Amino acid sequence: MSGRSALTRARVRAAWSFLAPMLIVLALVAGWPLVRTIYFSFTNANLSDLSNVKFIGFENYLAVYDGEWAGLLADGYWWRAVANTIRFTIVSIALETFLGFVVALVLNAEFYGRGLVRAAVLIPWAIPTIVSAKMWGWMLHDQFGIINDLLMRLDLISAPIAWTADPNIAMWAVILVDVWKTTPFMALLILAGLQMLPGDIYEAAYIDGVSPIRVFFKVTLPLVWPAVMVAVIFRALDAMRIFDLIYVLTSNTRETASMSIYARQQLVDFQEVGMGSAASTLLFLVIALFTIIAIFVGKVKLGQES
Amino acid sequence: MKPAKLFGRIAFYALVVAIVVFAVFPFYYAILTSVKSGQAMFEISYWPKSFDLANYIAVFREQPFALNLMNSIVVAVAVVAISLFLGVTAAYALGRINFRGRGVLLLTVLAVSMFPQVAVLSGMFELIRFFGIYNSLPGLVLSNLILTLPFTVWVLTTFMRELPKELEEAAFVDGATPWIVVRRVFLPLMWPALVTTGLLAFIAAWNEFLFALTFTLSNEMRTVPVAIALITGASQHELPWGNIMAASVIVTLPLVVLVLIFQRKIVSGLTAGAVKG
Known part of the structure; x- marks a missing residue:
């Protein structure tokens, strides 16, 4: 069998030479920049001259100047951005999961025109985020927006609302647009889970005369839950790094700034690469931690099932 | 068809229509706005009234x-x-x-x-x-x-x-x-x-x-x-x-x-x- 092992060795060598280009590019565009960002977070780097930097330890994160706390962890606006990000993530994903379920159940039913409805639902997903932000920005315009007009015609509000400018409402506008844009993704993933369910359980339940609502909570929900959780985790990873929508829709105000917005503002607008990199590093750590916990919890569950 | 079943059908199709309108309306409204011009831009309308490609020319110019x-x-x-x-x-x-x-x-x-x-x-x-x-x-x-x-x-x-x-x-x-x-x-x-x-x-x-x-x-x-x-x-x-x-x-x-x-x-x-x- 020596010929076969020689062949195997040749194939393993081929594997590495096939992998090399992809690995080099990935190291160049992902690995190296990440390492440099973490390094910059411990320096006083400025955007105007990145070659001349001084190592300053943890001062970007937390430091004491003249008896006053300074640095990222002492910055109220940073914590505001953290709170905004968490609030956005939890509320938008809860709404998207619920509405995604509704849409998936509708698309899973047989009815006339289902293909058309499925196509219509995909449209928000196909529209670039910047374009959706602008489209909704126009619809939510305080003076000429159609949403205010509609709500006033229906007598639901008495005066126009400044959806994207009012600090108390702007975050809800962001959530609304995100729900509009991302519910299709959720619905399609949940639908894929629904379509893998065995049909005979439903036949049995139908023959036994179990009510459809009971069937949903006792059969459908437990069976598709793993697929839903995967979709929720993917969405959560995406929601925590939100940038485009908030940047364009509410034009960079502190009331809606996310962690990504805060980091880019420090980095580009204030040229404080050290401080911005510290914020980026913290966001990366939060997401990494969340991913590890999600994988760990998922694995444990899989172990119990088998 | 029994009344209850008929009501169920109607409710289902109402839901379908609501989903489609919510999904498609913003894009429809963007197209509607893009073919308006001048003062019509600031008069809210739900259906197309005029057709003018001035905005499309302006974007490129x-x-x-x-x-x-x-x-x-x-x-x-x-x-x-x-x-x-x-x-x-x-x-x-x-x-x-x-x-x-x-x-x-x-x-x-x-x-x-x-x-x-x-x-x-x-x-x-x-x-x-x-x-x-x-x-x-x-x-x-x-x-x-x-x-x-x-x-x-x-x-x-x-x-x-x-x-x-x-x-x-x-x-x-x-x-x-x-x-x-x-x-x-x-x-x-x-x-x-x-x-x-x-x-x-x-x-x-x-x-x-x-x-x-x-x-x-x-x-x-x-x-x-x-x-x-x-x-x-x-x-x-x-x-x-x-x-x-x-x-x-x-x-x-x-x-x-x-x-x-x-x-x-x-x-x-x-x-x-x-x-x-």
Whole structure:
């Protein structure tokens, strides 16, 4: 069998030479920049001259100047951005999961025109985020927006609302647009889970005369839950790094700034690469931690099932 | 039909109509706004009343929008081509050959897709300046690869793994090299997967905003999303909404058409990337 092992060795060598280009590019565009960002977070780097930097330890994160706390962890606006990000993530994903379920159940039913409805639902997903932000920005315009007009015609509000400018409402506008844009993704993933369910359980339940609502909570929900959780985790990873929508829709105000917005503002607008990199590093750590916990919890569950 | 059942039917179709209206109305309204002009812009209407292409002409006249479109196309096509080439070769190694460290490599690739874009922003800025490609299209192509490469590799690997084992064995017995096997045996079979991943990569590159905003400076180098986000009027409070909506419709229409044509492929690509991941 020596010929076969020689062949195997040749194939393993081929594997590495096939992998090399992809690995080099990935190291160049992902690995190296990440390492440099973490390094910059411990320096006083400025955007105007990145070659001349001084190592300053943890001062970007937390430091004491003249008896006053300074640095990222002492910055109220940073914590505001953290709170905004968490609030956005939890509320938008809860709404998207619920509405995604509704849409998936509708698309899973047989009815006339289902293909058309499925196509219509995909449209928000196909529209670039910047374009959706602008489209909704126009619809939510305080003076000429159609949403205010509609709500006033229906007598639901008495005066126009400044959806994207009012600090108390702007975050809800962001959530609304995100729900509009991302519910299709959720619905399609949940639908894929629904379509893998065995049909005979439903036949049995139908023959036994179990009510459809009971069937949903006792059969459908437990069976598709793993697929839903995967979709929720993917969405959560995406929601925590939100940038485009908030940047364009509410034009960079502190009331809606996310962690990504805060980091880019420090980095580009204030040229404080050290401080911005510290914020980026913290966001990366939060997401990494969340991913590890999600994988760990998922694995444990899989172990119990088998 | 019993009344209860009839009521159920009506409620169901009402829900279907509500879903479709909610999904489609914003795009419909953008088109409606884009063909209005002058004072009509500020009179709210739910149905088309006039038709005027003035906004579409203005978008191209008042800024280098044709150039922005060209930039977006060049960047997206280059990103798709590079991602697919690197993706197919890597997927062959990861999907068809058993070697130590394969699982770790796949996890690493998956981990990169979790990276928040800002986490690499300052490092990428330095890299792009080092290569001297700041404010240029190659800089955008390079940075966009971090978004498209991981899922391209992941989806193509999943696809390759499911092809029958006998495929390449006959070729190897005949003395073919791995490179020939990939080109002659696998590539012809992989068109469905290449179309799906290519399309998803195209959409990702076409929509990318943060890198394009940060790594370009002049109007002439911007891609379409940045150009649309930065359209401004005479003053900050007088945004030219007609122009913005016309530009939005121009960049969205091709995507909507592509997505509707490749509906099924996209859905299977998305679920392969997420559910199996």
